[in-house]
Structure formats: structure tokens, C-alpha cells
Amino acid sequence: MAEDKQKIVQVKHLKQYFNIGKPNEVKAVDDISFDIYKGETFGLVGESGSGKSTTGRSIIRLYDPTDGQILFNGQDISKIKSHGPQMKKFRREMQMIFQDPYASLNPRMKVKDIIAEGLDVHGLTKNSEDRDKRVRELLDMVHLNPEHMTRYPYEFSGGQRQRIGIARALAVDPEFIIADEPISALDVSIQAQVVNLMQDIQKDQGLTYMFIAHDLSMVKYISDRIAVMYNGKIVELADSDEIYNHPLHSYTKSLLSAIPVPDPEIEKTRQRIDFDHKSSFHEGQKLQEVLPGHFLYCDDKKAATFK
Amino acid sequence: MDKILEVKNLHVNFATYNGTVQAIRGVNFDLSAGETLAIVGESGSGKSITVRSILQLLAKNADINKGTILYHGEDLLKKSKKEMDAIRGNKISMIFQDPMTSLDPTMTIGKQVAEPLLIHNKVSKKEALGRAEEVLRLVGIPNPKERMNDYPHQFSGGQRQRIVIAIAIVDYPEILIADEPTTALDVTVQAQIIDLLKELQQKIGTAIIFITHDLGVVAGIADRVAVMYAGKFVEYGSVDEIFYNPQHPYTWGLLDSMPTLDTNEEDHLNSIPGTPPNLLNPPKGDAFAPRNKYAMQIDLEEQPPFFKVSKTHYAATWLLHPDAPKVTPPKGIQKRFSKFKKLGDNE
Ligand SMILES: Nc1ncnc2c1ncn2[C@@H]1O[C@H](COP(=O)(O)OP(=O)(O)OP(=O)(O)O)[C@@H](O)[C@H]1O
Ligand SMILES: Nc1ncnc2c1ncn2[C@@H]1O[C@H](COP(=O)(O)OP(=O)(O)OP(=O)(O)O)[C@@H](O)[C@H]1O
Ligand SMILES: [Mg+2]
Ligand SMILES: [Mg+2]
Numbered sequence: 001m002a003e004d005k006q007k008i009v010q011v012k013h014l015k016q017y018f019n020i021g022k023p024n025e026v027k028a029v030d031d032i033s034f035d036i037y038k039g040e041t042f043g044l045v046g047e048s049g050s051g052k053s054t055t056g057r058s059i060i061r062l063y064d065p066t067d068g069q070i071l072f073n074g075q076d077i078s079k080i081k082s083h084g085p086q087m088k089k090f091r092r093e094m095q096m097i098f099q100d101p102y103a104s105l106n107p108r109m110k111v112k113d114i115i116a117e118g119l120d121v122h123g124l125t126k127n128s129e130d131r132d133k134r135v136r137e138l139l140d141m142v143h144l145n146p147e148h149m150t151r152y153p154y155e156f157s158g159g160q161r162q163r164i165g166i167a168r169a170l171a172v173d174p175e176f177i178i179a180d181e182p183i184s185a186l187d188v189s190i191q192a193q194v195v196n197l198m199q200d201i202q203k204d205q206g207l208t209y210m211f212i213a214h215d216l217s218m219v220k221y222i223s224d225r226i227a228v229m230y231n232g233k234i235v236e237l238a239d240s241d242e243i244y245n246h247p248l249h250s251y252t253k254s255l256l257s258a259i260p261v262p263d264p265e266i267e268k269t270r271q272r273i274d275f276d277h278k279s280s281f282h283e284g285q286k287l288q289e290v291l292p293g294h295f296l297y298c299d300d301k302k303a304a305t306f307k
Numbered sequence: 308m309d310k311i312l313e314v315k316n317l318h319v320n321f322a323t324y325n326g327t328v329q330a331i332r333g334v335n336f337d338l339s340a341g342e343t344l345a346i347v348g349e350s351g352s353g354k355s356i357t358v359r360s361i362l363q364l365l366a367k368n369a370d371i372n373k374g375t376i377l378y379h380g381e382d383l384l385k386k387s388k389k390e391m392d393a394i395r396g397n398k399i400s401m402i403f404q405d406p407m408t409s410l411d412p413t414m415t416i417g418k419q420v421a422e423p424l425l426i427h428n429k430v431s432k433k434e435a436l437g438r439a440e441e442v443l444r445l446v447g448i449p450n451p452k453e454r455m456n457d458y459p460h461q462f463s464g465g466q467r468q469r470i471v472i473a474i475a476i477v478d479y480p481e482i483l484i485a486d487e488p489t490t491a492l493d494v495t496v497q498a499q500i501i502d503l504l505k506e507l508q509q510k511i512g513t514a515i516i517f518i519t520h521d522l523g524v525v526a527g528i529a530d531r532v533a534v535m536y537a538g539k540f541v542e543y544g545s546v547d548e549i550f551y552n553p554q555h556p557y558t559w560g561l562l563d564s565m566p567t568l569d570t571n572e573e574d575h576l577n578s579i580p581g582t583p584p585n586l587l588n589p590p591k592g593d594a595f596a597p598r599n600k601y602a603m604q605i606d607l608e609e610q611p612p613f614f615k616v617s618k619t620h621y622a623a624t625w626l627l628h629p630d631a632p633k634v635t636p637p638k639g640i641q642k643r644f645s646k647f648k649k650l651g652d653n654e
Binding site: 026050053143147150159160186187189193217221254261265266275 | 321323324325347348349350351355366368404405406407408449450453454456457461462463464465466469487490491492493494495496497498520521522523524525526527546547550551560561562564565575576577578579582585587646650
């Protein structure tokens with residue numbers, strides 16, 4: 001079924017290292033490959049520090065890859081000139097909702113100007129009335145009070161700031177949104193509202209999402225496919241139901257066993273599966289398709305057991 | 308039990324361009340040594356402002372215009388700046404919701420973790436750095452020795468959050484206020500951090516105020532739970548009482564919004580319709596009434612007082628008034644009630 005779907009993003013052998021050659025060198029992303037199909041929601045979960053945000057930031061071209069290639073709509077993004085119409089188009093078509101809402105909002109700008117920045121850059125509104133109207137609509141969409149247009153970021157709670165980031169990303173009608181933990185600062189009821197909203201917009205406008213998150217029940221709910229990262233590598237990738245019903249990698253199993261359940265009795269007696277890093281990784285392993293559409297990071301011997 | 312902290316009738320206002328925001332409108336609670344109180348509730352309901360008031364870490368436009376905050380019987384609101392500095396980060400420490408804003412971008416993380424020890428305890432610099440490395444290892448920063456000299460921006464979101472946790476616990480506080488301390492962490496690291504906090508609690512009797520949106524985490528860590536809405540507590544009780552015998556319709560909505568691993572993609576998620584009230588001009592009656600399908604006429608006219616459900620469990624909803632009609636809560640909540648009955652039968 002994958003054949004007839006159009007690939008919007010292709011990541012090929014991406015490596016992103018920091019402080020190369022120094023004692024504090026970090027292989028944040030270490031040779032990962034995957035595709036994202038048009039119109040789907042691609043979930044990215046995994047260990048804290050495993051390279052999820054770095055992957056997102058590489059795709060949106062905040063970094064130059066150490067190695068490997070990223071294609072967006074078939075075009076190698078490293079070939080886009082930093083200044084010029086192509087870059088401007090790229091900057092509009094791809095948006096990112098950042099993990100740290102406060103750090104990514106300019107503290108000296110009013111909320112309405114933060115949200116309208118993209119509208120201004122791309123000349124998407126006719127006049128200031130039109131601009132205010134659009135900002136109001138966007139605030140309303142993310143369930144923020146339009147009266148708060150003239151406030152500054154510090155005047156908002158954590159979850160409210162997160163929603164400002166979402167409104168800003170939606171403002172320019174992008175094609176692809178990388179949402180880095182877009183809902184973790186929200187209470188569950190607003191999480192539900194925002195997720196419902198993101199899905200409705202997706203249906204309306206055929207948006208594609210890469211959704212980075214820790215809340216596994218929410219990721220399962222929203223994603224079509226999910227990749228699990230550990231230590232710079234994708235260790236498993238499959239349809240979201242498949243990942244949850246038939247996890248193959250021991251890290252995925254350990255992750256699933258640790259999902260907190262809103263029930264004190266279950267929490268008091270729960271058993272977590274510990275993950276043993278050492279016994280799980282060795283030479284000769286790579287991400288390979290062991291079952292239709294189900295990719296596992298393993299060696300050839302292990303892969304053969306699925307035949 | 309020994310009450311180390313008592314917050315009484317706390318009111319906090321903010322002066323803004325559009326008028327006065329009444330963010331906290333009469334909050335009362337206490338905290339005993341060694342216990343964990345979880346505060347949950349709507350985004351923007353005032354959880355962070357409530358706990359930041361304890362340490363008086365509020366924005367310039369804030370005004371704590373009523374209330375007392377007793378710490379071992381002494382009102383923190385009457386302390387001088389110098390006295391507060393001695394308490395902050397030492398006796399009472401706080402993990403902030405925004406890890407990046409509470410870290411100094413120009414200082415290495417090793418120094419930042421060691422700093423509370425240097426300020427308050429006067430240990431040698433070498434000792435402090437040694438202890439900082441140990442705590443960084445405890446919170447799960449890989450290769451802490453090599454990375455002590457890195458700066459905050461060189462760490463992932465979850466790693467920064469763990470650095471902030473390390474700073475907060477390095478000096479063994481008596482009260483730890485943790486505002487969304489684990490939201491940026493994956494579930495396995497989250498479980499490790501929670502185990503670490505529990506251990507700290509057992510070892511030195513730290514009392515913890517834990518704010519989180521993750522009700523699963525609350526179920527695992529809390530002794531007591533308080534539910535906040537529009538600047539007030541609307542329900543509080545033991546963790547079992549809140550999860551298995553919730554009484555306030557807002558608490559029902561919250562418990563019912565969680566997707567489980569069985570929730571289907573075709574369904575929309577349950578959410579509480581509508582938006583919270585504008586606190587520039589709070590409503591006369593129950594602030595939740597406009598979004599509450601169980602609301603009655605009186606909800607629009609008068610704020611409900613707290614009704615007693617048990618010795619430890621109170622809820623501010625007119626539904627508990629003896630004359631209120633009986634209502635049928637959502638299905639998911641009824642399931643919880645039957646569990647509560649079973650728990651009671653077993654005792
Ligand atoms: N400096 C400020 N000026 C004006 N209003 C403010 C200021 N700081 C906070 N508020 C308002 O006070 C209310 C309570 O904010 P608070 O940060 O306590 O919410 P919260 O419950 O912690 O929410 P979240 O779960 O989203 O973090 C919010 O409505 C917020 O907009
Ligand atoms: N600018 C940088 N310099 C050095 N190391 C970095 C830099 N940015 C990230 N890292 C390191 O790269 C690794 C991956 O970081 P990344 O932010 O991608 O993780 P993540 O999977 O998003 O984690 P989290 O879930 O905690 O947000 C981490 O070990 C981090 O410390
Ligand atoms: Mg990240
Ligand atoms: Mg908050």
C-alpha cells in the first residue's frame with residue numbers, strides 16, 4: 001500500500017553529530033532513514049535525549065547534517081539557497097511547533113505580533129484590520145481568548161504559551177508541520193481539544209504532521225505510523241496499532257510497560273520491564289523490514305526468524 | 308501529622324492592560340512532612356501561580372492581595388527579601404515548568420547544580436562539584452563527568468528538565484515544589500525520576516507538591532490530590548477518593564478526557580466543551596457552570612461552598628447539597644465508583 005502514496009519527506013542515512021572530535025562529542029542522530037507520506041501523521045517517540053528534536057530540527061534545516069540527505073517534496077533541502085524565493089517558499093510550507101514554548105516566543109513581542117509574524121513575512125493579509133481578524137480567528141481556534149492579543153508571553157500560563165506556538169505555526173497555512181511535544185504542557189481536556197483540532201485541520205487541508213511526544217496513548221491515538229528512537233537510532237517503525245499490539249524491540253516493550261495509568265490500584269502494583277542497553281545492541285544491526293511495513297533494528301540472523 | 312505548610316485564603320491579582328486579572332481567588336491547603344500533594348486542573352487555572360506565591364516568585368505585575376502562607380507557623384508573606392533568599396533553594400526548592408528559563412544560559416550545568424550548596428552550606432568548591440556530578444548521574448544525565456562543562460542549550464528538552472531537578476534536590480529540601488517536572492521526559496525516564504523523588508522522600512521526609520497534567524503520574528505518586536479550576540480548588544481528597552469517588556463535574560470531565568490505548572482513531576476524544584471564564588471579570592456563581600451539563604439555576608447565582616464527602620474529601624459543587632437532584636455521571640466515572648465500593652468492602 002505504501003507504493004501508491006506520495007512521499008513528502010524522505011530522510012536518508014541522516015547523521016547529526018555535535019562537538020565532533022571533542023571529549024563531549026554527541027552522536028545525536030546516528031544514521032537514520034525513514035519516509036513520511038503526504039497526509040499522514042508520523043509519530044516519533046523514544047528515550048529523552050535520543051535525537052527526536054534534533055531530527056525535527058534537521059528536517060526544517062536548522063542544522064546542516066553531518067552526513068546523509070533530506071528530501072522535501074523530492075527536493076534536497078540542503079540545495080535550497082539560504083536567501084531567495086525557494087527558501088521563502090520552504091519556510092512557509094514547513095512549520096515547527098517548538099518543544100520549549102517560552103524560549104521560542106520573543107518575550108518583547110505582543111502575542112498578536114508573534115502570531116502575525118509569518119503573515120507579515122509572506123504578505124498574507126491585506127491590511128491591519130484583516131491581520132487582526134486573522135489573529136483573532138487563530139486564537140479562537142486554539143481556545144485562547146482573543147482579548148489576550150495585546151498581552152506578552154510572560155502573562156500566559158505554560159499551556160497557553162504552547163497554544164500560541166500552535167497558532168503561529170498554523171497562521172501561514174503550511175503543508176507539513178513538525179510538532180515537537182505540542183501538547184505535553186496542556187491539561188488532558190485541552191490536549192483533547194488541540195488534538196481534535198489538529199486532526200480536523202488535517203482532514204480539511206490535507207496537512208501532514210510529524211508528531212514528537214512522550215504521551216504514548218496520545219501518540220497512538222493521533223499517529224498513522226510510529227517510529228521509536230533510542231540513542232540516536234530508530235529501533236522500530238510500524239503502523240501505530242502494530243507497534244502497540246506487537247512490539248518487537250525490547251526498548252519498545254519497556255516503554256509500553258511504563259505508561260502510567262490513571263488508576264491508583266494499578267499504579268501501586270505495576271511491574272515495569274527494564275531495558276538492558278548492553279545486551280540489545282551489537283555490531284551488524286540495522287533497521288530492516290521484518291514483517292510487512294514493520295521495521296526492526298536487528299541483525300540478519302534475527303530478521304531471518306520472521307521469515 | 309505535622310503540618311509544615313498552611314496556605315490560607317490566598318488571593319493573587321495581576322494588573323494588565325485590560326484590567327485586573329483575578330488569577331487566584333481564595334485557595335486553602337496544607338502540607339504535612341513526608342507527604343505528596345498533587346495539584347491538577349485546567350491549563351491557566353492557577354496551579355503555577357499558587358505555588359510560585361509560596362516562594363514569592365511572581366511577575367512584577369502580580370499582587371498577593373490577601374491570605375497567609377504559614378511555614379512552620381510563620382507567615383512567609385511577612386518575611387524580608389533576605390529571609391526569603393535563605394529559605395529558597397535550601398529549605399523549600401522549586402522545579403519550574405519552563406526548564407530553559409530557570410537555567411542560566413551562560414553558566415555550565417555543573418556550576419549551576421553545585422551553586423545551591425555553595426550559597427547555603429559553605430562546602431568546598433570541589434566537594435560541591437563532586438556532589439553535583441553525583442546528582443546529575445542520579446537524574447540520568449549520561450556521561451555527567453564529561454558533560455558538566457556543557458551549557459544548557461547543548462542538552463535535549465528532557466535533559467534540561469533533569470538538570471533543573473538536580474538543582475532542586477541537590478541540597479535535600481524540606482519541601483520540594485515540582486511544577487510539571489516530568490512532562491518533557493519519556494515514560495521510562497519519568498518512572499526513574501519518580502522513584503528517585505520517592506526515595507528522597509523516604510530518606511529525608513521531603514514533602515512534595517507535584518503539579519502535573521498526567522493523571523497516570525498522579526495515581527502513582529500522590530497521597531492527596533487537589534483539583535483546580537479558575538483560580539480555586541474545586542475538590543480535594545485522598546488519591547483513592549479523587550480517582551474512585553470523584554464528586555465535582557469538572558473532575559469527572561478531567562478523568563473522562565484521557566484517551567486509553569483502546570481509544571479508537573475514528574472517535575473524537577472526549578473533552579470538556581467550551582472555554583474557561585475570563586478572570587478579568589469572574590462570574591458571580593460557579594465558574595464551571597457554563598461548561599457543566601449538570602449545572603442548576605443556583606450554579607449561575609451563587610458560588611458553591613465546600614461540601615464534606617468524608618473526613619479527608621471535600622468538593623465545591625451544589626450537586627452535593629441535600630436538596631440537589633440525583634444525577635447520573637458519565638459511564639467512565641460510574642465504573643470508578645464501583646471500584647470505590649469494592650475498595651470499601653475490602654477494608
Ligand atoms: N504576569 C501575568 N500577567 C497577567 N496574567 C497572568 C500572569 N501570569 C499568569 N497569568 C494568568 O494567570 C492564570 C493562572 O496562570 P498559571 O500559570 O498559574 O496557570 P496554570 O494552572 O499553571 O496553567 P498551565 O497548566 O497551563 O501551566 C492564567 O490565566 C494566566 O494567563
Ligand atoms: N547543540 C547541541 N550541542 C551538543 N549536544 C547537543 C546539542 N543539541 C542536542 N544535543 C544532544 O543530542 C542528543 C539528542 O538531543 P535531542 O534534543 O534531539 O533529544 P530528544 O530526543 O528531543 O530528547 P527530549 O525527549 O529530552 O526532548 C542529546 O544527548 C543532547 O544532549
Ligand atoms: Mg526534544
Ligand atoms: Mg503552570
